Amino acid sequence: MEVLTVSELDDMFLKEAVSVDRPIPGESLTASPDQSAPFLNPPEFTKKQDLLEYYFEFFTSDEIYDKLMDNIESGIPLLDIVKVTLLRDFEEGLF
Numbered sequence: 001m002e003v004l005t006v007s008e009l010d011d012m013f014l015k016e017a018v019s020v021d022r023p024i025p026g027e028s029l030t031a032s033p034d035q036s037a038p039f040l041n042p043p044e045f046t047k048k049q050d051l052l053e054y055y056f057e058f059f060t061s062d063e064i065y066d067k068l069m070d071n072i073e074s075g076i077p078l079l080d081i082v083k084v085t086l087l088r089d090f091e092e093g094l095f
Helices: 006-017 048-059 062-073 078-091
Strands: none
Touching: 048 062, 062 078
């Protein structure tokens, strides 16, 4: 992992802060309801048990399980895998 200097971090922050490539506050309120982002719709899962069953099936599926075990064996922290998975699924409107 690359270690950044304070100056480099300040430059990265400034670049992101002045970027205009992001939504305008309230923009989602003016969009068509037929074309709304998935995370603006009602969630697919509202009960914890249903979501746990979904994740159990997801992580034990043939196409995911081997890749997941390879990632864990290579040293990728479990928390990083969980964060990426939860963020992706939130953005897709699962919960």
